[in-house]
Amino acid sequence: MKLLRDLRRLWAQALAIALVMAAGVATLVLGVGAVDSLERTRDAYYEANRFADVFATATRAPRTLLPRIESIDGVLEAEGRIRRIALLDMPGMAEPGSLLLVSLPGADGLNRLHLREGRLPDPRHADEAVVSQGFAASHALGPGSRMGVLMNGRMRELRVTGVAISPEFVYALGPGDMMPDPRRFGIAWLPDESLAAAYDFRGAFDDVALNLAPGASPATVMERLDAILAPYGGTGATGRKDQVSHAFLDAELTQLRGMSRVLPPIFLLVAAFLVNMTLGRLVTLEREQIGLLKALGYGPWAIARHYVGFVLAIAAVGILLGWVAGAWMGVGLARLYVRFFDFPNLVFSRNPEPYAIAALVTVGAAVAGAIDAVRRVAWLPPAVAMSPPAPVRYRRLWGGAAERLLRIRQSTVMIARHLLRWPLRTASGVLGMSLAVAVLVGSLWSTGSIEKMIDLTFDRAERQDAMLTFAEPRPMAALFDIRRMPGVLRAEPVRIASVRLSHGPRERQVALIGSRSGDDLSRLLDIRERPMAPPDAGVVLSEALADLLGVEPGDRVRVDVLEGDRRSFEMPVSGVSLGYLGLSAAIALPTLNGLLGEGPRITGTRVQLDPARADDFFAAVKATPQAGFVMLLDRTLRRFRETMAQNITIQITVYLTLAAIIAFGVVYNFARISLSEQGRELASLRVLGFTRGEVAAILYGEIAAVVLVAQPLGWLIGTGFAMAVVRAFSSELYRVPLVINSGVYAVASLVALAAALASALLVRGRIDRLDLIEVLKTRE
Template identity: 40%
Template sequence: MNRGAGIVGRLRVAALQRKLLRECWHLKGQMLSIALVVATGIMTVITMRGSYESLIEAQQRYYNDMRFADVWSSLRRAPDSLRPQIQAIPGVALADTRVSFLATLDLAGLDAPAQGRFVSLPERSRPVLNDILITRGRYVDAATPDEVIISEKFANARGLNPGDSLRAIINGRARDLDIVGIAISPEHSYSVPPGSLLPEDDRYGVLWMSVRALGPAYDMDGAFNEVFVKLAPGTNERAVISRLNDVLEPYGGYGAYARRDQPSHMMLQGELDQNRVMGTAMPAIFLGVAVFLLHLVLGRLITTQRGEIAVLKAFGYRDAEVGRHFLMFALVAVLAGALIGTLGGVLLGRGYIGMYRQYFDLPGLQYRLSPGLLVMALAVSLAGAVSGALGAVRKAVRLPPAEAMRPEPPARFRPGLLERLGVGRLLPASGRMILRNVERKPVQAFFSSLGVAFSVAILIIGLFMFDGVNHLIDLQFRKIQREDISVSFLQNVSASAHYDLGRLQGVTRVETYRSAPVRLRHGHWSRETVIQGMERDGVLRRIVTVDGVVHPLPAEGVILSQVLARRLQVKTGDWLIAEMLEGRRQSERVRVAGVVEDFLGVTAYMDLEALHRLTGEYDVISGAYLSVQADERSGLYRELKQVPAVAGVASPASMLESFERELARNIFISVGFLVGFASVIAVGVIYNGARIALSERGRELASLRVMGFHRREVATLLLGEQAVVTLIAIPLGWLIGYGLAYLMVESLQTDTFRIPYVIAARTYWVAALITVAAAVASAFVVRRRLDSLDLISVLKTRE
């Protein structure tokens, strides 16, 4: 008997399996659309979160291998004999010193002077901290003074290789240097020349040289001007920084800073922080929407199987068997989506990592998918699918077979709110039928609209980035930076350089500036930054608010960027302590004269004369902004190449070109990613909604056809409901997208780069048009299905 029961059980299972395969094929369009929605959620998790984890892993490994320092400080000059005193600071595990200077590079084929950051290397060993990784060539020979190793990005941009040579102006003297190696370093994973906002690899590079050759060239034989330390585990970082500042102050220390403020690390960490937010927020949104749609669609889909469930129960199938069978619908959709999402996510993740390789030197950076991440994405998707199917299955299996075989009782017919308000009288008969059907199932209509609204919101999240970047470009490069060329000096020079620059070829206007390193304090909050002193009546470089309004420089006081004001917990009218880190190094109280929202860096601004009074130095400048005749710029570049004091020349036009080329391309990739996924979600909701509505109302619609309604009229009734759902979803999606975009902007803010919160009207309309296009495509497919209704079967239907 047990054997017979086992055979019967296996036959029942086999029958259910055949039914499952048959139903999956019959509903292949709906199953595929559900699988694609699941795939978008899983793909987003695997792509974004996987990229973040891969970047973190590569960063940690690189930092450990190169012994990346924890604290840095620059100073004027200190003897090597000071190093043991630095090493003896409590909490310092390792300390290292070196010589580092900016110099002008005279590169063939480049009119403008290029810049090089020269960094010394030990004679007999590798650096204790901040080592370099040689990718081609060899290490420098201390016995050969003109050998250098150059940074890889600079070498690639200029087409330089070991065995080539280049000319540099080192401390006013031209020297021909032999390239013996190409290297990368964690200190320069992201290299930006002074005075610029973005990397300019063809104009700026890092050059490593033996300390025996570089030290004497700058009168640094037996001395150093940079120090960095590695902290022991559990050390109080702020205490070490304070003690290091005390040790270096007699030697002109410019203020020690932690790794988080090291320029290259700050850029990399800012990108990682943004990636972490995107890798958490976007997958949460996509996976949440996918789970919501699974719950919505599978619940309605299984409700349409009410008759089949009754027949199975009538033939003796237990509730658990029937429940497992219909849960398999959800599992098939999720597993198919998981396969598509995993493969697509890995491919997209590799593409994302390839994009990051263009910006950051992280050796061994490869996309790696962790099993835990895949399990998490699958678990969330399965939970959503099961929860969506379970409620409908439980409701269906509770009905007695005889009752379940009957159609559901018709909904109560009574005028809805809009009809009572008289709206129905304004509509044709088909319009009133559509309106009544929507009003009879308001909860179902609302949740269907909510699903489409999320696709609209996701489109807005992606598209608004274009608006923000375009606004940033307009402000930064057309209203703030209005100069043709900015010139920075190796060190502060006499203000008389203003007149020297004015006499150069093609120069029509000169405005000087001073950059003064400072530590700003307010209570127990402090921040090392730079006060940018500018001419109060200047027109080439201005302070502009987010609304495009020019903010005048006050005669007294300091203007802070909004991010800096938040860090210091100050507002307009508060007082700060400004500890100058150069010159006479005095501390003065200074009033916050204003706070402006900017998008690049963390800076303070002052009137140039007021900054002179604050520093106690009245005759020095750090650089100048120049207006130059267009046809004279090449000649001016050649003249500036011959000026030893010039550290670099930057052109806002070239920065803008680089900015638009690199950033726009990457944003285009991200936006395309979001647009594609949002379209899948829109199609998934609208198509499934229409197909399920067709299944639910198939008899009704076919009866209308038999009664003489044309195909177009019947299609209008069915697809009109989906049109109403879509029209309700669009403004709802605009509202959700507006809020999500704000949260995204707030979470993506870093000290180096902020996206303006600007959403253009066209973004809302583009999001709406893409959603409508997805709805039209879905309607076309459903219309074909509707046209193939079997009217004979309907005529044979018995109620």
């Protein structure tokens, strides 16, 4: 009964603490549950649709090689395919789109399709195809729809028989694109015979997927596979971890794991502080009752169980609220992921493990916060416990020098004395409030960082309007053909070769990009963001790649070319470039062509367009047989902004809510405890003639002091929080710069102050309702 009375009397403070606990539980359930959902869905999807373990490409390899590939130790199955990029001519879309044409997997083959609607193509009909779900939705395609595709220099009309998804393209990214754009890039699966006839590949393949035996070494298999495919233009095998779709999905899981490790401890730490503050005041007020109970025979463990039960009741409410909120947000997150990742279904995990972990951690934090308060009174002898605590003795600040020299008002002196009298409680209030500010700083920084990424990537480094990639390397004369196309103001050549860079035991397979000195539609930027030219001798590595290889300017790296006659050589690292997206290496174009031994050839051109004639350029590209893929920077940027804006809006909304809960819970509990401790003093001031506003100003002064002192500490902790998030988010695919401007700190403080003001106004109502006679008679 006493437990229920305590909860009813302190319901507002208990609810504030429970809300903070609920925030911690919700974020833990959300983070761990989202990771569990994605991993379970991914693994089940991969297994059901037989996602391959190793992938490799070649220029043209005979199918007679497949038995030899399958004989590699550890290989269970090898499937040769044809993969080709084709240009699209879709109604209502002026700019050219691209379609990745892939051989239709067999019923028991690798990377099997999951049909969403329709049927698979009939091998007897060369014009039938199944298209990817995102692409079909963007163009309202369905069974029976038709589309024009430029295949091997000839425009052909394909008829859609079905819509499907594949484990190989959970995250469908076009070549050279930074964000998925299903309107301009899709996948189409055709019978192998149809592609072989269209591209003259009868009895040959240019892509192979392998399934490995459990425990087989992917590195050993890839080394053997490269040796077999080398005479046929093999460009280096990659394992599943480096497959584009899987790599992006894995990066998302890494981010979620990082957030589930960083954010929940903040809320649970605040909850422990609040429990300690509230329970400490409660046991102090009930000191005489505790002594009386002990005199009647109740032992210290019985007393401790009562107050621990009080805390556990609050924790139970917080856990239940957190479970509900975490599950609700998790369902919303699952729906959001469905828009970015093509899974057959994605249901937020109902696995009890995240819920149990959240509950155990929350209970542990709550009990940890209660231990000190309970220990102070539960083991006191009855006579000591029944004695009232010694009255508070306040001392003049610095011997009264502060009041005399600074002419501080007496009310200000009262505020300072009360805060300094309980330094630990004051410090816990400051720390709790600073954590509310820190949560906001640790989330709002992302806006400035995204703008920094956009400015450096799209405005200062990549300045072309379009990047036209050829289906295969072309002579330098192709550059002049592009320059003669309508709307082209400027065109600069580029050569991209697949290489493996290594330094000691570290190695990475990357694209080696060759550009001419003096061209500036695409520029290298050094770590001070200054333009730098491709070196005549040596290679420039992106900062992320240099870190992964453990090299600095002046070191030498081994370069193994994975195409052509597959030469190997060593080169000095002449510089490190700044970049946030992917791993890259740059070299002078003449040097690259010389090393490849193929003469002056290019794989694409960067183009600056006349905006008034952009549609003419797009029409000309659609009629160019050699064109393979066109990346349009303004479309990529638009898609990037749309995606980031949506994600950031959701993220900031969640963090604003969570930070407001922390600020409210900390300030409300601090104010209620202060009111409880100073009830007699405040009532005495009212009797002496002080107005309600003047009395409230004393309590508000304490709150304001705590809130203001917490701001710089919150900024500092928030900066550390942002650094931890940046480290958790960074991967080989992209790095996030840490950019925190003064506006971030200002907005974080304003939101925290607003939440503090709301909680203070609630306490003001209690001050106004004080019954002076009753207050002077009772403890509160």
